[in-house]
Amino acid sequence: MVTGGASGIGYATVNEFAKEGATVAIFDYDEEIGKKAEEQLRSEGKNVTFYKVDVCSFGDVKNAVYKFAEQNGGVIHHLVNGAATFIFKGLDATLEDFNKTFTTNVSGYAFTVQAVHPFMKKAGGKGCSIINIASVSGSRPEANKWTYNSSKAAVLTLTKCMALDLSKDGIRVNSVSPAGTWTSALLNTLPGPGGREKWEPIFAPQYMLHRCAEPIEIARPILFLCSEDASFITAIDLPIDGGHM
Template structure:
């Protein structure tokens, strides 16, 4: 019987790459994103890969939207086996004291509240059905301090806390929760950030021992491994995938 995955931010970047990689394993996908047009294209692509897929539009900063994407997934597929809790935004790249309060609130609402709501509602379904696997998206900025991303970094450090504490509470009930900490990766969000802050791309690339950005496909391989049964005894880990970037910090 096919496994079922929910992927937030599933219409582009890490989310879409992971959806496509999971589809190669025969996993049916619930694509969650705020972008309806991109979500419809993602579903078309996944169905072309031979799996069933649905799109649910959601603003993850709203708890009602999160509950809705969980309910719609269960209504269509019957259960949830895997959850890639991935939706997030980066911010403007300004230093913290130059950042307006509205930007701080938006980043926290999407990156932190959105992740918490997702874990809350998805884990509830998983535990009723005997367990499941969750991968939360943290960041290299969630394991080290970095300038120009103070609020983003705060939310991504929080993802690490969510991951470890959920394991402390629910591993005994069949729940696995891990996090990934990607370094700079060639996603649409990162490309947009670096276009607005070109010097930061140069600084980031020069600071990566492998001297290049990561690819969404490389991250998708890691997420797929962590979600599937190949990683059954890995729990509560935060795995860096950054070309050695944070290893030198």
């Protein structure tokens, strides 16, 4: 199950899980993009279902999780929390800005974990895992980004708290911290005109690898952390940042 799974890193993650034969739920607020994602992946023979979900509403999340679990033997094995809002404000941030950012980027992650927990317990816990998508922005200061950066810092601590509480059920919880990744979300938040061709050379010097990431380069490590190859890894944050940190 992937929240924010209709585009960007979320979509790439859905695709990678589905390629491995998993039954995957796309949770996303954007119905148009979500249905297109479902249609595209199903046309490729992948077992994917879109659910229109507002992660800011626990009731909405709980209902969708129940529907997905009911259609899949009453169990859920993996959750990737990737739904996010990108509000970059500093001195000009309002209460509304903070509420929207934290309700989506932090509470939304918590609501989804609360909703899937009973179905992971039913699955036996062992082999079940949760990945929260954080960001390098949660570990470093950036100008005029009080809202977004503080929410991603909260995700880092939230992940460790979740890992501690869910460890008794054998459920692993980790986070990943991507740096700049070429998604529609990044393109929509560029600080000026021009697309990837203009901004890649500007961003490149920030990275040892002299480029931003592709979504699949975040999705594959997420898949690893959910796999049996990572069965003794929990409560960690994995930077996927091309040396940025």
